[in-house]
Amino acid sequence: xxxxxxxxxxxxxxxxxxxxxxxxxxxxxxxxxxxxxxxxxxxxxxxxxxxxxxxxxxxxxxxxxxxxxxxxxxxxxxxxxxxxxxxxxxxxxxxxxxxxxxxxxxxxxxxxxxxxxxxxxxxxxxxxxxxxxxxxxxxxxxxxxxxxxxxxxxxxxxxxxxxxxxxxxxxxxxxxxxxxxxxxxxxxxxxxxxxxxxxxxxxxxxxxxxxxxxxxxxxxxxxxxxxxxxxxxxxxxxxxxxxxxxxxxxxxxxxxxxxxxxxxxxxxxxxxxxxxxxxxxxxxxxxxxxxxxxxxxxxxxxxxxxxxxxxxxxxxxxxxxxxxxxxxxxxxxxxxxxxxxxx
Amino acid sequence: xxxxxxxxxxxxxxxxxxxxxxxxxxxxxxxxxxxxxxxxxxxxxxxxxxxxxxxxxxxxxxxxxxxxxxxxxxxxxxxxxxxxxxxxxxxxxxxxxxxxxxxxxxxxxxxxxxxxxxxxxxxxxxxxxxxxxxxxxxxxxxxxxxxxxxxxxxxxxxxxxxxxxxxxxxxxxxxxxxxxxxxxxxxxxxxxxxxxxxxxxxxxxxxxxxxxxxxxxxxxxxxxxxxxxxxxxxxxxxxxxxxxxxxxxxxxxxxxxxxxxxxxxxxxxxxxxxxxxxxxxxxxxxxxxxxxxxxxxxxxxxxxxxxxxxxxxxxxxxxxxxxxxxxxxxxxxxxxxxxxxxxxxxxxxxxxxxxxxxxxxxxxxxxxxxxxxxxxxxxxxxxxxxxxxxxxxxxxxxxxxxxxxxxxxxxxxxxxxxxxxxxxxxxxxxxxxxxxxxxxxxxxxxxxxxxxxxxxx
Numbered sequence: 001x002x003x004x005x006x007x008x009x010x011x012x013x014x015x016x017x018x019x020x021x022x023x024x025x026x027x028x029x030x031x032x033x034x035x036x037x038x039x040x041x042x043x044x045x046x047x048x049x050x051x052x053x054x055x056x057x058x059x060x061x062x063x064x065x066x067x068x069x070x071x072x073x074x075x076x077x078x079x080x081x082x083x084x085x086x087x088x089x090x091x092x093x094x095x096x097x098x099x100x101x102x103x104x105x106x107x108x109x110x111x112x113x114x115x116x117x118x119x120x121x122x123x124x125x126x127x128x129x130x131x132x133x134x135x136x137x138x139x140x141x142x143x144x145x146x147x148x149x150x151x152x153x154x155x156x157x158x159x160x161x162x163x164x165x166x167x168x169x170x171x172x173x174x175x176x177x178x179x180x181x182x183x184x185x186x187x188x189x190x191x192x193x194x195x196x197x198x199x200x201x202x203x204x205x206x207x208x209x210x211x212x213x214x215x216x217x218x219x220x221x222x223x224x225x226x227x228x229x230x231x232x233x234x235x236x237x238x239x240x241x242x243x244x245x246x247x248x249x250x251x252x253x254x255x256x257x258x259x260x261x262x263x264x265x266x267x268x269x270x271x272x273x274x275x276x277x278x279x280x281x282x283x284x285x286x287x288x289x290x291x292x293x294x295x296x297x298x299x300x301x302x303x304x305x306x307x308x309x310x311x312x313x314x315x316x317x318x319x320x321x322x323x324x325x326x327x328x329x330x331x332x333x334x335x336x337x338x339x340x341x342x343x
Numbered sequence: 344x345x346x347x348x349x350x351x352x353x354x355x356x357x358x359x360x361x362x363x364x365x366x367x368x369x370x371x372x373x374x375x376x377x378x379x380x381x382x383x384x385x386x387x388x389x390x391x392x393x394x395x396x397x398x399x400x401x402x403x404x405x406x407x408x409x410x411x412x413x414x415x416x417x418x419x420x421x422x423x424x425x426x427x428x429x430x431x432x433x434x435x436x437x438x439x440x441x442x443x444x445x446x447x448x449x450x451x452x453x454x455x456x457x458x459x460x461x462x463x464x465x466x467x468x469x470x471x472x473x474x475x476x477x478x479x480x481x482x483x484x485x486x487x488x489x490x491x492x493x494x495x496x497x498x499x500x501x502x503x504x505x506x507x508x509x510x511x512x513x514x515x516x517x518x519x520x521x522x523x524x525x526x527x528x529x530x531x532x533x534x535x536x537x538x539x540x541x542x543x544x545x546x547x548x549x550x551x552x553x554x555x556x557x558x559x560x561x562x563x564x565x566x567x568x569x570x571x572x573x574x575x576x577x578x579x580x581x582x583x584x585x586x587x588x589x590x591x592x593x594x595x596x597x598x599x600x601x602x603x604x605x606x607x608x609x610x611x612x613x614x615x616x617x618x619x620x621x622x623x624x625x626x627x628x629x630x631x632x633x634x635x636x637x638x639x640x641x642x643x644x645x646x647x648x649x650x651x652x653x654x655x656x657x658x659x660x661x662x663x664x665x666x667x668x669x670x671x672x673x674x675x676x677x678x679x680x681x682x683x684x685x686x687x688x689x690x691x692x693x694x695x696x697x698x699x700x701x702x703x704x705x706x707x708x709x710x711x712x713x714x715x716x717x718x719x720x721x722x723x724x725x726x727x728x729x730x731x732x733x734x735x736x737x738x739x740x741x742x743x744x745x746x747x748x749x750x751x752x753x754x755x756x757x758x759x760x761x762x763x764x765x766x767x768x769x770x771x772x773x774x775x776x777x778x779x780x781x782x783x784x785x786x787x788x789x790x791x792x793x794x795x796x797x798x799x800x
Contacts, residue, residue: 039543039634116685116688116689117689117690118688118689136690138690138691138692138693139534139544139545139546139644139691139692140544140545140546140643140644140690140691140692141690141691143642143643143644144644144646144689144690144691146642147642158545159545159546159692160545160546160547161544161545161546162545196545199543199545222548223537223538223539223541223542223548224542226538226539226542227539227542227543230539230635231635232634233634233635234635
């Protein structure tokens with residue numbers, strides 16, 4: 001029932017789909033019905049997503065950035081957690097593909113009245129949903145949705161677990177700037193423990209052969225040392241350190257993660273001020289990375305805390321690229337999934 | 344149930360410290376004779392796969408009545424017990440209302456009588472009023488009414504001072520305090536055993552130390568109280584980590600009056616099941632995970648695996664089974680925790696804690712025996728004489744179970760008598776089945792006791 005089971009085999013060769021034709025009419029080698037996690041994506045899968053996103057970038061550059069690929073398909077966006085950029089990005093992506101888009105914010109639906117996730121998913125399906133984009137604060141919730149939903153589920157972020165489209169747009173952004181991430185030193189800096197972005201990036205970046213480093217206060221790295229020791233999967237090691245000096249030295253990419261105020265209340269950090277002083281990505285710290293190292297952030301940013309405003313807006317920042325690429329990546333994924341989605 | 348002629352069975356009698364070939368005869372549903380066989384009559388019997396043992400005693404079950412009859416009733420719970428081979432079941436007091444005063448026990452006994460079940464129901468009373476951890480419940484009145492122990496199970500006794508007083512107060516009543524060891528400051532919002540699986544799945548970690556610090560606290564208090572007050576007894580329920588087991592082993596060696604139990608699911612399952620693996624703790628690859636060992640069988644985040652304490656890793660499960668073998672663990676208790684499907688068909692984090700366990704206990708523990716992790720006799724003792732000793736009850740005469748250790752059966756909603764279908768074993772084929780359970784009855788002449796079959800496949 002899950003893409004993890006169905007999507008094991010590597011695809012022999014990547015065929016870049018022409019996005020001007022109906023999904024599913026070309027053999028492109030994509031076999032995942034759902035996108036719930038990135039742990040089951042092979043290198044060939046990643047490559048296909050990247051190339052399809054290239055095609056979507058080309059669509060976005062057209063005078064009218066719209067193709068009829070998903071015409072007549074219902075894409076329902078069900079968000080149980082507040083989000084602006086991811087939700088809007090999915091909406092724009094679906095509309096660029098001519099899909100019919102239904103937006104449901106959990107606070108304004110019957111969810112607030114205590115309807116279960118299973119009932120909600122069945123209801124949106126009965127209302128015509130064929131592809132379901134879902135965000136939820138509980139890790140694993142999209143797996144439950146995928147079990148009852150007849151179409152395809154795209155995980156738009158679940159708890160601390162996964163944010164597949166973010167990791168894929170991050171990889172896409174890095175590849176478009178660096179060519180390849182293989183052997184590149186990439187640092188994810190900050191609140192790794194609570195971060196679905198970090199977890200998903202561990203899978204994609206180690207699969208792509210990057211030299212991945214996770215850095216932050218030890219309280220926000222809990223459990224990751226053991227994972228790093230074993231590797232994301234067999235032979236896919238990464239590094240974990242609380243030394244920001246070691247992490248940033250000669251880095252090719254530095255991705256800062258959002259620090260939330262709740263972390264102080266739970267005793268994980270003394271104060272935002274202390275965090276900014278010890279782990280904030282400042283110009284001085286960035287100078288210890290490779291010249292021209294990329295600065296990334298999944299947003300939303302706390303400028304002056306995990307990232308200095310001049311760094312966020314500086315010449316090395318590709319943060320707005322991430323946003324633009326996010327639309328292309330989400331178009332690519334909607335397109336690829338639509339090719340295998342039972343409709 | 345009519346006639347049953349089991350002329351060649353393997354008898355296990357932990358009370359007598361004996362096991363060996365035997366013969367038993369059931370006529371008109373009454374167990375008429377149990378005979379040890381010797382010499383030529385006995386040859387080859389050990390491999391027939393049929394084991395006859397005393398009826399099992401579960402010292403920790405939730406039958407939900409009164410208050411949550413959509414999850415289980417006394418009648419369905421007792422039927423499930425008989426089906427699983429348990430002829431005595433001791434219920435926990437987390438009912439609604441709480442079993443913190445004798446009236447609730449009377450209501451439960453009324454339900455037992457109305458059920459017509461011959462399974463013996465015992466009860467733990469609450470330690471504190473409403474299990475709120477603040478003031479002692481009416482321990483004396485509850486003892487007079489017949490409770491066999493005191494527990495705030497599910498709500499660990501947070502206050503060390505209350506625990507200390509409860510231990511002392513219960514001692515002259517001759518009853519144990521049954522603590523659920525958990526330091527709640529370490530488990531706020533916790534979802535799964537802290538370790539690789541929880542880290543990768545993004546589930547909030549539930550450290551082994553949350554249990555082990557509570558065990559350490561309880562043992563330190565016990566050590567002091569038992570010097571002043573004779574008869575103090577502490578029972579630690581559903582231990583799940585190697586560190587907890589080690590502490591109990593050392594405390595027993597030091598002579599402390601402590602006992603403990605483990606559940607079948609903590610012996611047989613691991614946290615890797617939450618990642619979608621489906622290997623028993625004693626099977627190859629059970630300590631791995633889907634990402635490294637390709638050990639994925641099904642979707643992750645199955646909420647039927649959400650249980651308190653959480654399923655641990657393979658080393659913990661092995662330590663628990665080894666402790667059954669060396670008798671550091673006194674009892675295997677099911678922590679049968681049935682739930683209505685609405686409480687389980689939800690996100691992992693939102694699901695109620697617990698596994699419906701009465702009817703799958705036997706095949707799970709037999710798996711451990713078959714794998715050579717614990718001898719059959721130790722496991723049977725942990726299901727019979729061990730819990731009887733903790734509960735302070737005599738071994739019930741005439742209560743027996745007949746187990747076909749080789750029979751395979753599939754767990755389906757229909758195959759379970761419990762209303763609680765919440766088991767991660769749903770749909771699986773299990774090996775080992777309770778074929779008959781009997782309970783002791785006065786015989787027709789009134790002079791002795793015979794055993795009447797109460798459950799038969």
